[in-house]
Amino acid sequence: MNEALHWNVGPELLRIGGFALRWYGLLFAAGFLIGFEIMRRIYRAEGKPEKDLDQLLLWLMAGTVIGARLGHTLIYEPAYYLAHPLKILAVWEGGLASHGGALGVLLAVWLYCRSRPDQPWLWLLDRLSIPVALTGAFIRVGNLFNSEILGSPASVPWAIVFERVDAVPRHPVQLYEALAYLVICLVLLALYRREGAASPRGRLFGLFLVGVFGARFLLEFFKLPQAAWEAGLPLSVGQWLSLPLIAAGAWLLARARRSDSTVAPR
Template identity: 55%
Template sequence: MFFWNVDPILVQLGPITLHWYGLLFVGGFLLGFRVMQWICQREGYPTEPLESLLLYMFAGAIIGARLAHVLFYDPEFYFAHPIEILKIWRGGLASHGGTVGVIIAIWLFLRKYPQNGLLWWLDRLVIPTALTACFIRLGNFMNSEIVGLPTGGNWGVVFARIDNLPRHPVQLYEAFSYLAIFILLFWLYRRNAMKAKGFSFGLFMILVFGSRLLLEFVKTPQASYEAGNMLTVGQWLSIPFVLLGIFFVWRSRYHRPKAV
């Protein structure tokens, strides 16, 4: 068995504390930013607005993820202690809300910088987003949070900061899934196989939230009220995203460029 007992704090200098999670979260966004810069340069579009887009997406991800966690995972606690909603450094971000927040942020960005359409940006932004999601799950692993259910397999990880039970390293399962999705989307982009508007966005939604739906079966319950339910909160929230992805993949058949 693999024993995991890494301190979530990377560096602490007086009042300044740097956590592994924060480093990986921001690092994922910055690396994704570089990928998006390369995409824009490849297609001959200016990269200057991307700095503003990064700020929009970062704010949208944080706000959306926090609100979703408050509303869906522990509303009773947060409604009783509203000041705790602002304390995001204590953890509590939901990826489903982060996804909605990012999409809204992109829409707001395009109102200020109207170039191309929303689907053009979504089809390309899902590539670095998958990579960023991989980094975020690695951050969860460094924090020994969002752990899996106990397992008898020899691949189990003992998260010593939680208990002495070997558990599914579900954070790594998700991280590797998102990395594979990034590689697939990047490969499709390089092969110019994403000309149909909305296809890559839809494929991203199907694969990311489909894998999330499946991996929830080996993940510990995240909401205090979901014990004993047929599906977890994360699974119920994933289903609409998968259906949305199926719709956009189906819709993309009618938005292929006409042959010359």
């Protein structure tokens, strides 16, 4: 068997006194900032008010963090957090769930769109799919720096030993997901650049749901269980939660296929 790669990079980029800049936080913020620039160009190209993006960014950040935190605490460690409810607020201690973050984003975008009839919910979700997929890739690299969301033991040549955890070579599943999300981002960007405002409503978001959560479903087979209570289940919690999102994406794709791709921007 080939000798595994070893990973012993600390989660902190630098520390000044009591302040620590962590790789995860830096990558999380970078995803939002690059995503903001992508959306700024989209808004400019489609004649939407760029000033609205400041409010959209705030809604998205709040929806992502609150949804992801509640998703983790209520799905993966409910017993602990129900016994220690104030710990739910301790986001700095780690613990964010992507499925909860996805639901938080959906709600945040809906709230944002209520007062902006020129930016309908599904129209905006189509376009947000591009930077959200990119941010997901960045977050998974952040998980790598944290030595978390570990893969199952592996003997493949690219297996990694996370020295801060144990001496077992594992699938670098964080990098698998990061690469998958990056590819999805590039596909969505290429489709948007080809179709622009004429893209059938729901196509990009549907492809995002099928691609991201389809990849998540498959890659769960290479992960260690994220919740103690899921042991013995035929599928992991992440897989069960991915199935309705994949189904919703497939429905949106079928709906978009039936629509006229030449309809003027709505």
